[in-house]
Amino acid sequence: MNLLVRFANRLSILFRSRRFRSELDEEMAFHRAEMEKEMIAGGMSPEEAHYAAMRQFGNNEKLRQQSHEVVVLRGETVAQDLRFALRQWAKNSGFAFTSILILSLGMCASISIFGFVDAALIKPLPYPQPDRLAFVTESAAMFPRANISYPDFLDWRKQNKAFSSLDVFRSEGFLFQTPSGAEPIEAARVSDGFFHSLGITPLLGRDFHKGEDLPEAPNTVMLTYATWQNRFGGRPSVVGESVSLSGVPYTIIDVLPATFQFAPRGGAEFWANLHPVDSCSKRRSCHDLDGIGRLKDGISMDAARAEMKGIARQLELQYPTDNRDQGAFVGPLAEIIVQDVRPILLVLLSGAGLLLLIACVNVSSLLLVRSESRKREIAVRSALGASRLRLIRQFTIEGVVLVVAGLVLGVLAADLSMQLLTRLITKDMMDYMPYLAGLGLNLHVWMFTFLISGLSTVLFSITPLLRLPLSHIKKGLVENDRGHAGTAWRRFGANLAAAELAIAVVLLVGAGLLGKSFYRLLRVDIGFEPDHLATVQLAVSDTAYPKDEQEEELGRKIIDRVSRLPGVISAGLTSKLPVSENGNTWWIRVVGHPSNGEHNEVNYREVSTAFFTTLHAKLLRGRYFTEADDASKPRVLIINEALAKKYFPGEDPLGHKIGNNTLTPDSIAEVVGIVSDVRDGSLDSEVWPAIYEPFNQSPDTYYSLVVRTSQSAGSILPALVAAVHQVDRGIGTKDYATMRGKINGSPTAYMHRSAAWLVGGFAALALLLGVVGLYGVIAYSVSGRTREIGVRMALGAQRGSVYSLVMREAGWLTGIGLAIGLLSSVGASLLIRNLLFGVRAWDEATLGAVTVLLALSSLAASFFPARRAASVNPTDALRAE
């Protein structure tokens, strides 16, 4: 209340400030007059009295100011200071422009990277109570996170007490008939409570009924919002209609909300009920499901994990063959979804943070230089009665003006660069990072922005004050303008320059290591020649080709037709393309080798006769498959080198027989060849043991066509697709790509590439800023030492020795910056070693290259001031005294 009254009074005074002044003047004049009168009455002459009163009354203006200050709003003087600050910057527009540019660069980098960090790491899941959601799967020796089998899922669901609901989903692919032909599309199958567990409510229709995931339930499906819009024209009547997927009718029961996203199956257009009627669902050893669970209130993730592990152990005892070593994995869903991008985003955030730091340091040192030249101004102002507080406020306001300008530019640039960066992400990858849809200038990002602005404002208002211990202000009045750069400043400014160089070194080393990792990654041995290879994913309808012989026949026809295309050298089929992922595994057992029932998990691929020759994979021993290896012949297989080394140490694998873990008679096949390791998994993953079966002995309906061409691989793709459709219009085709394009565009390569480029960009800017900072320090020091250099030269110093005088100073700073930077960068590289590939954290070549680069840049930066120093005319320098 009291505050309010005071504020109102102040406001009224502010609005009537002229009147306030005149009233005060009149009041004081009256006071003086009365005083004079009294003195005259006491016997003074009128003139004496007048002067005595004036003397006693004191400085009229100061008095007025003091009375005024009691009442005015602080805002009024702030506005004054602001106007002054703006005038200051306008006068030094070059300086202001440079500082604002540097600052906005640093801000842009850190704000946009923080935008990604926020979207991906801070709130990645758009579900209610996302921290109660767990990712639940089995674990196996080769996979810390494997899949769950359907029978195991049923037991887990029945026995667990930790989850209020436990559900599963799995990948599915459908052939969808469009006017332009059959199109393979991604889909998912889920258990009945899946959407309920996530907390998603139906948009138009209904959720799956309880029990709708049982084998006897009819086929039902939900559409994603985008599918509804794009493929069904957004008709509300779509619910209840029937849609044919891969030739099977499904009833549409719902459209999912537009905001629905589920990163692990980001590309799925249709969400069907589980319908566990296939052979895999009947076997406990066939794992194709992933689980999600919602924790009951009061149950921790750890408690749930412990319970699930216990259940898994129980099942292992119950089913010793199928569930041997099959444990349980329980972890936060959010963590699983962002685990691939987390380390890279954190590295980028640190990089951007360092860049912001170096930008701030740079601007600070510019402010220091400027405050040096404003010493007299400050001294005069304080002599005229500016209070300490007022001076501090002046600097703060100047800092605020800088930061606000940098902030506005930085935020605009960050908004733009976030859009640009997301545009660089391919559609496929975006499907699996749906959380990036939340990217932008949201509340968190604004909060971060204001935090860094606040910190830099504090920094910028403190810096000039460091240089101006206010108690010594009067010295500024006495000190003349000539030379004499304060040694204290030189030391402090020099420290800043060394710090900038050190940060630049850390960023350069980081960029060097990431760049080298990326280079190594793209040149990692993949076991075949990826150039001139074109690939297309094919999907064949089960209903059109129900028998193995028909599928085998179709595969042969496709190869024949495609091979006759001009420019095609050879063509092959594979159930899974190389350089995609480890997975699609089989548990093997070598006939005649001792076994205690462990699961020997190996990659399993079905490939056509010419697959290895098309890839140019090397045959190490034995033979390739031939067209004669068909269903009528004994089963054969080819193994890779890794499998030979792991399961046949010191033995010749050729002629040995391999079967599944229980050696079921129809699974047993003879090893007829060993090929060099063709990399199945991503570029940075390990090469796993693998077995290959002839397509003709176990044909499939979903496989990739791989073609080696004599011309450029990309140009043949349209002809390739046309040729496949000439064989059968009903074959679905997608993912037309060159093998090189697929490898370079793979998520692994993408992550490494973006890390290398972005950190590289940060490092380049940091180097630029660091070198400019060094230049500033050296140039300033030279300008302050003109007199000294003049004296030296007058006393006979050679130009060479002047050069070395200046260069030595620069050399020292560079040396210190380098030493600190190299030491810290080894530490920093250890932190990012998970992102490094084929490079050690202390890679000598990188460290050496960075050292040379920085030394050369510093040399260049100090050469110009040195030349200016050496060209000082001693007579002029001395005459300037």
Add this chain to the structure above:
Amino acid sequence: MAKKPDLLPGTLDMLILKTLTRAPLHGYGIALSIKRLSDDVLTVEEGSLYPALQRLLLQGWVKADWKMTETNRRARFYRLTVVGRKQLGIEVSQFEQMIAAIGRVMRAAQEA
């Protein structure tokens, strides 16, 4: 010129308020009154008087009106408000506590 003792810090507001209890006064009158009543010991510098009056105005403890003096000059007369009177009471009691406390300390110091 012998230096006059400074006012105890924080007491100026109280003195002004006290002076105004008897009748409204203009600034000069307040300064004069304090000087006379203290037998010339306390001199209120103009440099502190007017800022202090502004402060009291702002707090709403005094009100100011322009009136004519006996010599027919326009002057600004300050008068105590109800809130101001209450505030005076608070300040006086605080002041007395303080003086008593200081007195106790000084006596104790003498005895020691």
